[in-house]
Amino acid sequence: MTTGCGSNGQWYTPLNNCTEIHCGSLRAYTNLRLNSTKDSFMETVSLTCDPGYIFLRNNHSVKVVQCQTNGQWVPAPENCISKYSGPGNGLRKGKTSRYTCNQ
Numbered sequence: 001m002t003t004g005c006g007s008n009g010q011w012y013t014p015l016n017n018c019t020e021i022h023c024g025s026l027r028a029y030t031n032l033r034l035n036s037t038k039d040s041f042m043e044t045v046s047l048t049c050d051p052g053y054i055f056l057r058n059n060h061s062v063k064v065v066q067c068q069t070n071g072q073w074v075p076a077p078e079n080c081i082s083k084y085s086g087p088g089n090g091l092r093k094g095k096t097s098r099y100t101c102n103q
Helices: none
Strands: 032-034 044-049 053-055 062-067 080-082
Touching: 044 053
Parallel strands: none
Antiparallel strands: 032 044, 044 062, 053 080
């Protein structure tokens, strides 16, 4: 939209009301630390998984997200999961354990 200020101090074209875009809090995600709590359009937030946790989709522990015009974070945030596997997350990388199944 193009507009300008006339000699009478009024805009040539009335401006629409603008509202600030927010993407919502990232605090609901688990095992995650944020470098910022800002959630407005174009804000970027660095997400860092707690020690021993990673993001499921990319196997890393750090991700940067940005608030978009549609009110969504991109890339989509996600919970951090334990990087150790096994029942109860009890196995650690490089360690072995024996499990038996009841029949």
